Amino acid sequence: MELAAQDDRIALILGDVSVYLFSDFQEKYPDRFYNMGICENTLISVTAGLSSQGFRPFVHTITPFITERSFEQIKVDMRYNGFGGNIVSCGASFDYAWDGATHHCYTDLAILRLLPGMEVLQPGSRKELDLLLRSRYNNGQATYFRLSDHPHDIDVPVEFGKGVLLKDRGASVTVMTAGPILGNVLEACRDLDVNLVYFHTIKPIDKELVRRFKNTKILVIHDAFGLYEAVCEVPELSVSYHGLPDAFCGWYGTLNDIRKKIGLDTVSLRELIRQKAGAPGKR
Amino acid sequence: MIPVCKEIRQDILRISRSSGHGHIGTCFSVVEILHAIYGVIRHDPKNPSWEERDIFILSKGHAALGHYCVLARLGYFDIKELDSFGAFMSRLGCHADRHKVPGVEASTGSLGHGIGLAVGMALALRIKKSGRRVIVVVGDGEANEGSVWEAVLVAADLKLANLTVIYDDNRSHSRGLQICNPAEKFAAFGCEVAEVNGHDVGELRTELVKKQGTVKVVVAGTKKGAGCRTIEDNQYEWHRKSPSDAELETLLRELDEKTI
Numbered sequence: 001m002e003l004a005a006q007d008d009r010i011a012l013i014l015g016d017v018s019v020y021l022f023s024d025f026q027e028k029y030p031d032r033f034y035n036m037g038i039c040e041n042t043l044i045s046v047t048a049g050l051s052s053q054g055f056r057p058f059v060h061t062i063t064p065f066i067t068e069r070s071f072e073q074i075k076v077d078m079r080y081n082g083f084g085g086n087i088v089s090c091g092a093s094f095d096y097a098w099d100g101a102t103h104h105c106y107t108d109l110a111i112l113r114l115l116p117g118m119e120v121l122q123p124g125s126r127k128e129l130d131l132l133l134r135s136r137y138n139n140g141q142a143t144y145f146r147l148s149d150h151p152h153d154i155d156v157p158v159e160f161g162k163g164v165l166l167k168d169r170g171a172s173v174t175v176m177t178a179g180p181i182l183g184n185v186l187e188a189c190r191d192l193d194v195n196l197v198y199f200h201t202i203k204p205i206d207k208e209l210v211r212r213f214k215n216t217k218i219l220v221i222h223d224a225f226g227l228y229e230a231v232c233e234v235p236e237l238s239v240s241y242h243g244l245p246d247a248f249c250g251w252y253g254t255l256n257d258i259r260k261k262i263g264l265d266t267v268s269l270r271e272l273i274r275q276k277a278g279a280p281g282k283r
Numbered sequence: 284m285i286p287v288c289k290e291i292r293q294d295i296l297r298i299s300r301s302s303g304h305g306h307i308g309t310c311f312s313v314v315e316i317l318h319a320i321y322g323v324i325r326h327d328p329k330n331p332s333w334e335e336r337d338i339f340i341l342s343k344g345h346a347a348l349g350h351y352c353v354l355a356r357l358g359y360f361d362i363k364e365l366d367s368f369g370a371f372m373s374r375l376g377c378h379a380d381r382h383k384v385p386g387v388e389a390s391t392g393s394l395g396h397g398i399g400l401a402v403g404m405a406l407a408l409r410i411k412k413s414g415r416r417v418i419v420v421v422g423d424g425e426a427n428e429g430s431v432w433e434a435v436l437v438a439a440d441l442k443l444a445n446l447t448v449i450y451d452d453n454r455s456h457s458r459g460l461q462i463c464n465p466a467e468k469f470a471a472f473g474c475e476v477a478e479v480n481g482h483d484v485g486e487l488r489t490e491l492v493k494k495q496g497t498v499k500v501v502v503a504g505t506k507k508g509a510g511c512r513t514i515e516d517n518q519y520e521w522h523r524k525s526p527s528d529a530e531l532e533t534l535l536r537e538l539d540e541k542t543i
Binding site: 011031032034036037039041042044045046047048049050051052053054055072073076077080081082083 | 381382389390392393395396398399400401402403404405406407408410411429430433434436437440441
């Protein structure tokens with residue numbers, strides 16, 4: 001709302017979700033608010049078309065539908081054409097655990113980072129979202145903001161494209177993570193002898209920070225794909241991944257139920273990190 | 284056939300022969316459509332990014348060669364550049380790149396994208412209270428894509444009176460999924476609809492200059508390969524074929540004989 005009041009190039013395109021959250025916006029700026037319906041391909045194309053004429057549009061709907069379903073629209077209409085737009089998703093990873101595998105989404109970061117010039121962000125907290133959104137919405141690029149219903153509440157420095165070194169103990173194992181799962185990861189490794197690096201920008205990944213730990217064993221812990229692949233862009237690393245299995249997570253329940261099932265709860269993570277940290281050798 | 288449209292077809296044949304590329308049939312079906320569009324829109328070949336220009340998008344990107352031939356004749360670039368069509372370092376690919384080709388507003392090729400972009404552009408211009416308009420050409424084969432119908436639904440819901448869709452009904456779809464009674468379908472989606480002979484520049488122009496109350500779809504009855512009997516009668520063979528020297532001679536002769 002604050003941004004929309006300052007910048008009349010902001011337009012909001014909704015895919016029939018979160019509509020009531022924006023009723024104030026709709027009332028104040030009716031010509032810049034569109035609940036366009038459940039047609040994600042067209043939502044992206046229209047957003048790109050608005051951007052081509054100087055607008056700074058935001059398009060918002062559920063993660064798998066706006067990213068996986070509309071991947072080619074993002075590729076062609078936004079990136080190949082060079083028309084920008086801010087894609088803001090809701091329902092990250094297992095936020096909608098109970099809705100099953102059609103509503104789980106963990107490939108979005110990984111596939112979008114493959115598109116040339118795409119900016120891929122996973123703000124893990126409200127502060128990160130607020131600062132990243134303000135700093136990036138206006139650049140005319142295609143930028144993806146992956147929102148979660150389960151943000152962490154850890155206060156970390158926020159600068160686009162910069163990772164955050166949360167723990168540097170000179171340890172031989174470095175844990176790297178991104179997004180809301182930081183809450184579990186930080187708790188799991190609180191007194192263990194590991195370094196901890198956190199990212200809210202998946203693309204461009206902070207290669208300089210990754211490179212600092214190339215002589216350690218890097219363990220990427222992430223409840224999605226994308227961060228591991230981004231970290232692996234830095235050559236000559238020793239990296240392993242703990243996160244999603246190569247299988248649909250065919251369970252329901254809650255986010256925590258699924259995190260526990262696939263070993264992303266605090267207890268499982270602590271055990272895993274303890275085993276890794278027990279390995280000999282210092283950097 | 285009016286002389287300029289015959290000349291455009293001659294260019295298309297000549298370039299297809301020399302380059303070994305080009306969907307001649309789909310290019311031929313839109314020659315009059317393209318000629319009519321550039322006759323009604325505000326544009327400036329010497330200043331392709333003129334801020335007051337109207338916007339034309341060729342959503343059926345396979346007809347890029349036809350579009351290039353029209354743009355070159357209008358003066359967007361030197362007609363000699365057509366000879367580079369499809370070559371490694373050419374600006375003129377078999378599907379157009381808007382970053383490279385003056386006068387091309389959107390890079391298309393994958394079907395069902397240009398129309399969604401056109402809806403966004405038309406919406407943007409309406410929000411800005413601009414008098415500029417958007418015209419987009421969609422193919423009937425392209426209309427197999429669900430995204431075309433999504434975009435039309437959204438355009439009708441938004442009542443975009445500054446958007447005109449020309450539906451090139453050249454019966455491409457007869458090879459696969461048939462779109463029967465397109466005019467009825469677009470009307471049922473909430474569009475204004477007109478049906479014209481897509482090879483009659485006068486009919487097209489008349490519909491393109493009429494005032495619209497909402498998004499308008501001009502269903503243009505056309506023939507793939509219009510102007511050359513050999514292509515009209517052998518559409519499968521000529522969907523993506525470049526003529527030999529002997530075939531080029533035949534096709535050019537047919538162009539001279541044929542009247543649309």
